[in-house]
Amino acid sequence: MKLLLWCILLVLCWPLALAALVLYPLVWLLLLPFRVIGIAVDGALSLVWALVTLPARLLRAI
Numbered sequence: 914m915k916l917l918l919w920c921i922l923l924v925l926c927w928p929l930a931l932a933a934l935v936l937y938p939l940v941w942l943l944l945l946p947f948r949v950i951g952i953a954v955d956g957a958l959s960l961v962w963a964l965v966t967l968p969a970r971l972l973r974a975i
Contacts, residue, residue: 919933919934
C-alpha cells in the first residue's frame, strides 16, 4: 500500500516523492527510541497487571 501511494506521489509531484524517500529513514531513526520506551512501558504495565490479578487467579485455581 505504501509503495502504491509513493508511486502516485511520484507521478503527481516527483520532488516531494524523492524528499519523502530520503526523509523516511531519518524520521524512522528519530522515532526508534520512543518505540523502545513504549515496549518497555508496556512490559512494565503487563507485569503490574499480572501481580494485581495474581490473587484472583490463585483463588480461581483452588
